[in-house]
Amino acid sequence: MSRFVIGLTGGVAAGKSEVSRRFEALGVTVADADVAARAVVVPGSEGLRRIVAHFGAGMLLADGQLDRPALRERIFASPQERQALEAITHPAIRQMLREICEAAPGPYAVAAIPLLTEAGGREQYPWLNRILVVDAPVAVQHARLMLRDGVTAELADRMIAAQASREARIALADDVVVNDxxxxxxxxxxVRLDGVYRGLAGIAR
Structure with missing residues (x-):
């Protein structure tokens, strides 16, 4: 059971997924907040029941799955509705991530949380022992977004601007990996950080 947990975060197109894959290749369990976000709203879940209660049955597809495009349109049109959705899903996501990490074999685990800074950082995730930020220059993020997602330069600018600044993320970090x-x-x-974290986990036991 892992009691030492690293929070992994970074801006859009900074390379969080690549860093996650490399930790996994070293045998480290990575709990992904994006995966957890989908799991807490599957048909029959308390999360989906509460979404329907707040937003209405129009948020469901014919097969009972969440209509993600419809919900996305609703919350981006209203900050209050976005906050309502977050109040429903975020506690369940945090709990699932913690349970996965604590049940993981090995000396430490990683919780990959793309919007950790925006979600309240250490205040909302007090069980994180360290925070690792994957950082990339804004120009690199911009180019990757246009290439990866096929978006326009203007949309890439908006996607980057919608997130916390590089400075805010780095201020939260214990460790920074530059992925340029x-x-x-x-x-x-x-590989270097894996050695550091294994050592720190051993001391923390």
């Missing part, structure tokens, strides 16, 4: 397009350097940094 050099795979070998990224690999070496993850």
């Amino acid at each position: 397009g050099h795979p070998q350097a990224l690999e070496a940094e993850v």
Whole structure:
């Protein structure tokens, strides 16, 4: 059981998924907030029941699944509705991530939380022992978004601006990995941090 947990976060297109994969390749359990967000609203879940109670049955598809595009349109049109959705889903997501991490084999686990800074950081996730930020220059994020998602330069700008600033994320960090397009350097940094975290987990036991 892992009692030492690393919170992994970073801006859009910074390379969080790549860093997660490299930790997993080293045998580390990674609990993904995006996966948890889908799991807490499956048919029959308390999360989906509460969404329907608040937003209405129009948020369901014919097969009982959540109509994500409809819900997305609703919450982006109203900050109050977005906050209502977050109040329903975020506590369940946090609890699921914690349970996965604590049940993980090995000396430590990673909780990959893309919007950790925006979601309240350490205040909302007091069980994180350290926070690792994957950082990339804004110009690199911008180019990756346009290439990866096929979006316009204007939309890429808006997607980056909608998140917390690089400075806010780095202020939250205990460790920073710069992912500016050099795979070998990224690999070496993850291996180095794995050694650091295994050592810190041993001391914390």
